[in-house]
Amino acid sequence: MLRACALAVAVCVPLAGASDLPDLGDVSRGVLSTVQERQLGVEVMREVRNDRSFMDDAELNAYLANLGYRLASNSPDARIAFEFFVMNDPSINAFALPGGFIGVHTGLMAAAQTESELAAVIAHEIAHVTQGHIARLVANQQQAQIGSIVAMALALLAARSNPQLAQGAIVGAQAAVVQSQLNFTRDMEREADRVGLSILERSGFDVRGMSSFFERLQRATRSFETSAPAYLRTHPMTTERIADALNRIDSLPYRQVPDDPEFQFVRTRLIAMQGAPRDAVGTFEAGLKQGAFINEAAQRFGLVHALMRNRELPRAMKELRSLRAIAPRLPMIDALEGDLLVASGNLKGAAAFYQAALLEHPRYRALVYDHADVLIRLGRPAEALKLASESLQYFPSDHRLYFIQARAYAELGRALSQGRAQAEANVLLGNRALAIEQLQNALKAGDGDFFELSAAESRLRELRAVPLPRKGRV
Numbered sequence: 001m002l003r004a005c006a007l008a009v010a011v012c013v014p015l016a017g018a019s020d021l022p023d024l025g026d027v028s029r030g031v032l033s034t035v036q037e038r039q040l041g042v043e044v045m046r047e048v049r050n051d052r053s054f055m056d057d058a059e060l061n062a063y064l065a066n067l068g069y070r071l072a073s074n075s076p077d078a079r080i081a082f083e084f085f086v087m088n089d090p091s092i093n094a095f096a097l098p099g100g101f102i103g104v105h106t107g108l109m110a111a112a113q114t115e116s117e118l119a120a121v122i123a124h125e126i127a128h129v130t131q132g133h134i135a136r137l138v139a140n141q142q143q144a145q146i147g148s149i150v151a152m153a154l155a156l157l158a159a160r161s162n163p164q165l166a167q168g169a170i171v172g173a174q175a176a177v178v179q180s181q182l183n184f185t186r187d188m189e190r191e192a193d194r195v196g197l198s199i200l201e202r203s204g205f206d207v208r209g210m211s212s213f214f215e216r217l218q219r220a221t222r223s224f225e226t227s228a229p230a231y232l233r234t235h236p237m238t239t240e241r242i243a244d245a246l247n248r249i250d251s252l253p254y255r256q257v258p259d260d261p262e263f264q265f266v267r268t269r270l271i272a273m274q275g276a277p278r279d280a281v282g283t284f285e286a287g288l289k290q291g292a293f294i295n296e297a298a299q300r301f302g303l304v305h306a307l308m309r310n311r312e313l314p315r316a317m318k319e320l321r322s323l324r325a326i327a328p329r330l331p332m333i334d335a336l337e338g339d340l341l342v343a344s345g346n347l348k349g350a351a352a353f354y355q356a357a358l359l360e361h362p363r364y365r366a367l368v369y370d371h372a373d374v375l376i377r378l379g380r381p382a383e384a385l386k387l388a389s390e391s392l393q394y395f396p397s398d399h400r401l402y403f404i405q406a407r408a409y410a411e412l413g414r415a416l417s418q419g420r421a422q423a424e425a426n427v428l429l430g431n432r433a434l435a436i437e438q439l440q441n442a443l444k445a446g447d448g449d450f451f452e453l454s455a456a457e458s459r460l461r462e463l464r465a466v467p468l469p470r471k472g473r474v
Contacts (some may be wrong), residue, residue: 037083037135041099042430044119048085048103055106056085058366058400059332062265064104067115071123074202077130085120090274092217094121096128098135105256110270113216115263116209119245120200124210127195131316133188186241195244206257207249214242264295265332277310297327304336313344331357331364338370363394365401373402381411399428415445420456427463436463 048054055061061084082100089105096102103127104118112118128134193210201207221464272280272342284303286292291297299322307316317340320333327333334357341350354371361367375384385408388401395401402425409418419442421436439460443453 002414023328038099041097042286043099044097045101046430048087048097051087053088056400057086058369059269059335060106060109060266061389062364062366063262063332064109067119067125067260068102068122071119071199071203072126074417075123075126075130075199080129082126082129094125095126095390096134100129102129106270106273110267110274112213112267114206114209114212115185115259116200116206116257116261117213118209119203119205120196120207120210120213123199123203123205124192124196126199127192128188131188131195133192140425190241190244191240194248197245201252204255204257207252207253211242211245214245218242238400261295261328262330262332264298265301265330268298269305269332272302272305272309277306280306281310281312297323301327301333301336306341308340308343312372313340316340317344329360331361331367334361335364335366335370338367343372346375347378351378351380365391365395365398369404370398372408376407376411379409381401384408385412386398389440397428399425402428414447416442416448416456418442419445420452423459423463432463434464436460439463 001354049056055231064084068082072078072080072082080100082102084104086109087103087105090107091105091384092107094103102122104122108121109118112121139251198206200210225369261448268284269386271283274280274371275333281303284299284306286300288296288303300319304319304323306447307313307319320337320340323333338350338354338357341347351371351374354367354374358364358367358371372384372387373445375381375387385405388404389396392401392405401451402421405421406418406425409415409421419438421444423438426432426438439456443456443460448456
């Protein structure tokens with residue numbers, strides 16, 4: 001039931017405050033500190049990650065993180081530790097959670113016609129966080145309990161993709177509180193529009209991406225007699241809001257901004273993942289035959305992915321060669337070729353390919369993950385361990401690298417080190433209770449030298465010294 005709730009709600013936080021409201025952000029911090037809000041976000045994310053629609057996709061996450069951090073660095077509060085993630089949901093939506101966690105539906109990424117449109121939506125969500133809109137929600141609930149707030153956030157998440165769930169979910173998660181906050185929604189959305197537009201402009205995007213996205217969704221409502229697109233349900237859209245955005249945009253100089261090459265590749269990859277594999281192949285074949293595409297290389301990239309889904313591996317390799325002849329040198333294409341070699345059963349060839357690709361793109365984590373996986377499958381765990389450990393020097397908060405370490409240690413028969421790596425991964429995922437249990441079990445393994453045992457015991461004391469989250473007050 002909890003997983004079902006996590007599936008949708010995203011912006012339960014169309015909560016953002018208004019430009020014509022008093023500055024409630026500072027007041028809210030008196031009730032919910034930045035640290036507490038982050039803790040609340042971690043609690044919600046633990047449930048979101050358990051949902052089947054959560055996508056732990058290295059390539060999509062890499063693109064979204066690069067785009068998100070570019071925008072966040074130009075936000076009113078660049079000190080917030082934002083994290084961006086993808087939900088496999090065809091509805092056009094995005095959402096902000098407590099603590100700077102920003103979720104984007106695959107439907108939105110595929111539907112955006114330009115990178116500036118996608119950036120406009122993410123900038124809007126970033127504004128919800130920087131303006132303290134989520135903290136304001138909790139501030140109005142002076143005796144808020146972590147458990148009830150998490151339940152409310154998850155209920156609202158569920159209501160985003162399935163409005164039929166909204167009534168029952170909200171009733172079960174403090175309906176009166178939710179309704180009192182939704183009364184502020186339009187003012188909050190206007191403020192997020194204003195701040196988001198500023199973020200978009202300072203980040204070098206085409207500010208008209210915001211108005212074009214709004215207008216296209218507004219037109220879409222005329223095609224839906226019974227329901228509007230998800231973004232319009234969760235972010236109340238009015239003619240006034242569109243007019244406000246257009247007025248601000250008209251005062252800014254025109255700027256034509258080309259898309260990052262990876263944007264169109266991400267879109268076609270997502271399109272290739274949808275529907276039946278054979279239908280996806282047909283979609284890309286028809287587009288290439290008719291010339292109905294924005295970017296030929298991206299169209300061929302999507303075709304290769306669709307062919308792989310349809311298990312037409314020899315043809316996929318042939319099409320990949322055609323793609324290589326016209327495409328820029330993108331790490332996404334290297335990752336695709338590596339996937340194709342693995343799918344074809346050529347693990348040794350894949351290992352050699354990944355090693356060469358990482359010389360050109362040494363920090364592209366999708367290649368790191370896949371190379372390490374192949375090395376372990378080939379019985380070369382020491383090499384995988386070295387690769388993951390070196391990458392952790394640059395990405396110390398990457399839980400996947402710790403899990404790779406744990407797999408390699410397990411293959412090497414090093415139980416203590418395996419438990420330590422698993423524990424660090426779970427700390428990063430907010431599962432501190434599980435991390436403590438794993439360290440305790442690892443210390444019972446009986447292996448490891450004096451220094452390794454001392455380090456593990458010290459880490460266990462550190463984790464125990466911080467109280468675990470309680471279902472009590474924030």
